Amino acid sequence: MSLLKSEPMGSVKSLNELFAIAAAMEDEAASRYAEIAARMKRDGQDSLADVFERLSADEKGHLDSVVRWSQATQGAKPDPAWIRWQLPETFDDEGAATTDPRLLSAYRALSMAVRNEERAFAFWSYVAAHASTPEIRQAAETMAHEELGHVALLRRERRKAFHAERSKPEGESDLAALELRLADLLDPLAEKAPPEERKRLERFSKEARGHADALARLPVTVGAGSVGSIPDDPTAIAELLADRYLEAGDTLRDEEALGRVQELAQSAIARLAWLRSDLPELQRP
Numbered sequence: 001m002s003l004l005k006s007e008p009m010g011s012v013k014s015l016n017e018l019f020a021i022a023a024a025m026e027d028e029a030a031s032r033y034a035e036i037a038a039r040m041k042r043d044g045q046d047s048l049a050d051v052f053e054r055l056s057a058d059e060k061g062h063l064d065s066v067v068r069w070s071q072a073t074q075g076a077k078p079d080p081a082w083i084r085w086q087l088p089e090t091f092d093d094e095g096a097a098t099t100d101p102r103l104l105s106a107y108r109a110l111s112m113a114v115r116n117e118e119r120a121f122a123f124w125s126y127v128a129a130h131a132s133t134p135e136i137r138q139a140a141e142t143m144a145h146e147e148l149g150h151v152a153l154l155r156r157e158r159r160k161a162f163h164a165e166r167s168k169p170e171g172e173s174d175l176a177a178l179e180l181r182l183a184d185l186l187d188p189l190a191e192k193a194p195p196e197e198r199k200r201l202e203r204f205s206k207e208a209r210g211h212a213d214a215l216a217r218l219p220v221t222v223g224a225g226s227v228g229s230i231p232d233d234p235t236a237i238a239e240l241l242a243d244r245y246l247e248a249g250d251t252l253r254d255e256e257a258l259g260r261v262q263e264l265a266q267s268a269i270a271r272l273a274w275l276r277s278d279l280p281e282l283q284r285p
Helices: 015-042 046-074 106-129 134-166 175-192 195-217 234-251 255-283
Strands: none
Touching: 015 046, 015 106, 015 134, 046 106, 046 134, 106 134, 175 195, 175 234, 195 255, 234 255
């Protein structure tokens, strides 16, 4: 049950309820992927929009299968009224709806989709284990098997995306260089900002240069996730740095290095929160 954020609050009592839950889960995933695809399209990220559109279409196909199964066995389409309890969260966009699109990649999008399908598999496995009748258990096991098949397909797509991205020239990903780049972008903004905001931006710039100096002397190693070319946007770079520090924190085993990167992550997250909130106002003409 570790894949699920919380244990289901109830158990499935009928096939009607099971189909209603399955339909609701597939419909949410299809809708959320479609929303992200629309955002990618608006922001000019057509290749990523295609990935999310395909994910949405796949989920709609899964939904159609559930509807046909319900009609064949129950004589009716799934009805949300059969759901008697709050479902656990099985879909997580992992920030894709708010992350700067230029920092996403097909590999990252597919990795998120894999984890969503794995959570759905865990959910149906739980339902099967706690089924009150053999027919509910068998149906839940079939659902779990379907989700496992989706996981396998998405994993293959993710491997293709990984190798495709590895074959491309990588954007600048050295953390010290990124901190310096952020500082260089913040300096001219600070010069034009009102006094209070100027102090904050100057502090962020000085802090970034301090991080860059420390990282140049004692680098932090992170995974080689491709993000394409890094945009000249301070908020996007701040977000990338926060992601990279958190990623390093998940993989480091040396306690001293872990402590360093956790401090960097904490600082980067606080910096990102302020830039997201206040920088758009300062950048307006």
